[in-house]
Amino acid sequence: MEKxxxxxxxTGKENTQLVIDAAIKRAEELGIRQIVVSSTTGYTALxxxxxxxxxxxxxxxxxxxxxxxxxxxxxxxxxxxxxxxDMGVEVVTQSHLFSGIERAISNKFGGTSRIDVISNTxxxxxxxxxxxxxxxxxxxxxxxxxxxxxxxxIIAIAGTGHGADVAVVMKPTHSQRFFNAxxxxxxxxxxxxx
Numbered sequence: 305m306e307k308x309x310x311x312x313x314x315t316g317k318e319n320t321q322l323v324i325d326a327a328i329k330r331a332e333e334l335g336i337r338q339i340v341v342s343s344t345t346g347y348t349a350l351x352x353x354x355x356x357x358x359x360x361x362x363x364x365x366x367x368x369x370x371x372x373x374x375x376x377x378x379x380x381x382x383x384x385x386x387x388x389x390d391m392g393v394e395v396v397t398q399s400h401l402f403s404g405i406e407r408a409i410s411n412k413f414g415g416t417s418r419i420d421v422i423s424n425t426x427x428x429x430x431x432x433x434x435x436x437x438x439x440x441x442x443x444x445x446x447x448x449x450x451x452x453x454x455x456x457x458i459i460a461i462a463g464t465g466h467g468a469d470v471a472v473v474m475k476p477t478h479s480q481r482f483f484n485a486x487x488x489x490x491x492x493x494x495x496x497x498x
Contacts, residue, residue, distance in 0.1 A: 310471075310492035315431070317467030320348060323492045324355045327459050327471040330491050331361060334457065334473065340364045340444045342436045342462035346384035351468075352461065353391040363393045364449045366440035368400055396447045401439045401479055422482075431497035433470025436462035438487070442479045452476050457488060469494045 310326045312319045331339060339361055343349035349365035356363055365388060370378045378397070388395055402423035410417050426435035437460035444450045450458055458476055463469045471491035477484040 307489065309490050312469055312492060312494040314496070315433075315464035315469050315494045315498055317347075317463070317465070319469040319492075319494070320351055320463070320467035321355075323461060323463075323468040323471050324352050326492050327352075327461055328355055328359065328361070330471075330473065330489070331459050332359070336457055336459055336473070338362045338364065338450045338456075338458040340366060340437075340440050340450060340458055340460045341468070342366055342440045342460075344368065344379045344466075346380045346388055347466070348461070348463065348468050349388055349393055349395075350384065350391070353388065353393050357391075362450075363391075364396060364444045365393050366396045366398075366443050369398055394449050396444055396449055398443055398447065401442050401446075402435065431470065431494060432464040433462040433468075433493065434472075434487075437470055437472050437474065438485060441474050441476045441485065442482065445476045445478050450476055452478055459491070464494065464498055 337360060341349045341352045343365045344367055353363050367380055402419050406417040406419045410420060423435055441460045445452045456476060457473055460474050461468045461471045470493050472487045473489035475486040475488055
């Protein structure tokens with residue numbers, strides 16, 4: 305099989321529409337029905353939902369937990385959450401797979417956890433977006449929002465900072481079976497990463 309990869313000249317929000325369009329095209333080619341999108345404020349998930357309107361796609365928005373920047377606060381506005389729900393987007397909010405309690409232990413006592421090694425390896429070799437697509441796929445699977453079967457493939461979209469600059473086809477798995485996950489195809493990625 306021969307496929308084209310969309311290589312982006314930069315990271316960031318300005319790539320969002322290109323990445324979404326490439327992801328939808330590949331989903332249609334492969335018959336994939338689930339797209340998992342990383343979205344902190346809801347921007348990328350809203351753009352994905354608009355582009356997918358009328359298509360047979362289930363959109364799952366994965367956002368991080370409350371309290372990341374300020375105790376008890378979430379980065380997504382209630383109006384945005386309502387708009388996503390009205391558009392049929394399922395929203396998952398939970399602790400980052402590659403941080404949580406292990407990160408708290410490293411921050412307090414020093415050293416590096418095994419999870420930090422995995423996270424930093426993905427980020428260093430492939431970029432922030434690749435780390436996030438792996439992370440959000442397992443978060444969506446652990447939340448029961450996407451199927452996990454030997455036949456299932458999904459598309460995962462994430463970015464560096466804001467918006468989207470990475471899209472991949474993934475075989476999802478649950479976090480306790482991390483090493484069974486597979487990135488099967490790269491749809492889009494930045495050539496130069498931060």
